[in-house]
Amino acid sequence: MKIISSAWVVPVNEPVIHDGSVVIAEGRIVETGKRREILGRYPGIDETRYPAVLIPGLINAHMHLELSHLSDIPEPLPHQTFTDWIADLLARRMADTAGSEERTASFSALLNDQYASGVVLAADTGNEFLSELDNPATEGWPQIVRMVEYLGPDRQGDLAARQKIGELEDRIAVTGHAPYSTGPELLQYIKDRCRRLQQIFSIHTAESEAELQFLGSSTGIFRDFLEKRNRWDDTFASAAMGFSGTIEYYDVLGILDEKTLLIHCIHVSENELRLAASRGAHICLCPGSNRFLKVGKAPVAKMIKVGLLPALGTDSRASNRVIDLWREMQILAADNHELEHEEIFAMATLGGAHALHAARDFGSLAAGKKSRFLHVSSPSLLRCKNAWDVMKELVSGGRPTEISWV
Numbered sequence: 428m429k430i431i432s433s434a435w436v437v438p439v440n441e442p443v444i445h446d447g448s449v450v451i452a453e454g455r456i457v458e459t460g461k462r463r464e465i466l467g468r469y470p471g472i473d474e475t476r477y478p479a480v481l482i483p484g485l486i487n488a489h490m491h492l493e494l495s496h497l498s499d500i501p502e503p504l505p506h507q508t509f510t511d512w513i514a515d516l517l518a519r520r521m522a523d524t525a526g527s528e529e530r531t532a533s534f535s536a537l538l539n540d541q542y543a544s545g546v547v548l549a550a551d552t553g554n555e556f557l558s559e560l561d562n563p564a565t566e567g568w569p570q571i572v573r574m575v576e577y578l579g580p581d582r583q584g585d586l587a588a589r590q591k592i593g594e595l596e597d598r599i600a601v602t603g604h605a606p607y608s609t610g611p612e613l614l615q616y617i618k619d620r621c622r623r624l625q626q627i628f629s630i631h632t633a634e635s636e637a638e639l640q641f642l643g644s645s646t647g648i649f650r651d652f653l654e655k656r657n658r659w660d661d662t663f664a665s666a667a668m669g670f671s672g673t674i675e676y677y678d679v680l681g682i683l684d685e686k687t688l689l690i691h692c693i694h695v696s697e698n699e700l701r702l703a704a705s706r707g708a709h710i711c712l713c714p715g716s717n718r719f720l721k722v723g724k725a726p727v728a729k730m731i732k733v734g735l736l737p738a739l740g741t742d743s744r745a746s747n748r749v750i751d752l753w754r755e756m757q758i759l760a761a762d763n764h765e766l767e768h769e770e771i772f773a774m775a776t777l778g779g780a781h782a783l784h785a786a787r788d789f790g791s792l793a794a795g796k797k798s799r800f801l802h803v804s805s806p807s808l809l810r811c812k813n814a815w816d817v818m819k820e821l822v823s824g825g826r827p828t829e830i831s832w833v
């Protein structure tokens with residue numbers, strides 16, 4: 428047994444504690460509270476004291492590690508559309524000359540940096556099989572929830588995807604990409620597999636406004652994009668369309684439940700958010716990526732209002748040059764003055780833990796969680812006079828100068 432104390436403790440599941448302590452034993456948290464009371468209850472136990480703030484590990488709920496070396500795709504210009512950026516990304520991937528060593532080095536370095544920044548758990552979605560990411564617990568990396576994503580906008584793509592998925596071992600989690608790239612029946616097929624194997628189903632949702640037009644009337648830039656590539660047949664038409672939003676569409680397909688993680692959710696109505704909440708689905712916000720792609724801002728206050736606590740994700744370097752959850756919190760705070768600092772910090776920790784069904788181990792400093800947490804410090808954190816200052820600095824101050832795993 429050991430006691431870890433600090434000037435400030437941010438348990439997340441309860442208010443900030445001044446002069447607090449966390450008791451740990453056998454890799455788990457036993458209790459978190461006021462230092463004076465803890466020392467009284469656990470006399471003679473070894474104590475380590477820190478000067479600044481104890482926080483739980485951060486959770487990055489959306490990444491595409493295989494795109495880590497693609498940081499040269501230009502930021503969309505004002506006249507460009509979302510599918511222009513997708514076309515740039517596809518062209519860049521087709522012309523990719525990086526060998527597997529270079530690509531592995533790129534995402535390995537990124538994972539090392541994620542861990543150094545305090546990320547304890549990350550969710551990664553990709554098209555490729557990356558054996559390096561198969562190991563869920565590599566030293567110096569966050570724990571990784573990996574999902575292989577399948578597209579199939581037409582009958583041929585649907586068949587090919589099903590065949591490949593059918594050959595996979597059960598331990599490999601499979602997911603869909605987006606409502607305009609993975610057809611409705613394929614989404615249902617993949618979600619059924621996720622349900623059977625109890626895996627997370629993560630899917631891009633309402634990232635651009637054009638999705639509404641596509642799901643409403645099968646027209647617009649996504650239809651043009653598929654037609655230009657000869658990938659348009661009756662696959663989407665069979666879903667009858669006429670939907671007012673992506674979440675509504677997913678609900679009609681029956682793919683919303685507590686293991687569905689909706690990424691982005693920018694162009695969503697309050698009714699759809701209520702629907703997502705009633706199904707127990709989770710949301711992951713990627714404010715840095717949204718800003719880069721100029722697709723809008725998610726209605727975060729409405730999400731909180733209907734009882735959803737979103738998770739936070741960085742997305743990939745192809746749509747976000749700086750992969751850093753501290754910066755995502757900063758952007759969210761700058762874009763949403765109505766949010767409390769505590770709410771934003773909870774998204775980067777507890778929101779991610781719930782979304783990835785890892786709240787048994789991570790997300791807060793509550794009793795029973797894994798004792799993998801952090802001491803963070805900086806000149807400004809050391810100057811904080813009250814809990815409000817601490818939370819404001821954690822959320823708006825960017826990455827602290829010192830981050831160490833306790």
Ligand SMILES: [Zn+2]
Nearest residue numbers: 491631690742
């Ligand atoms: Zn993404």
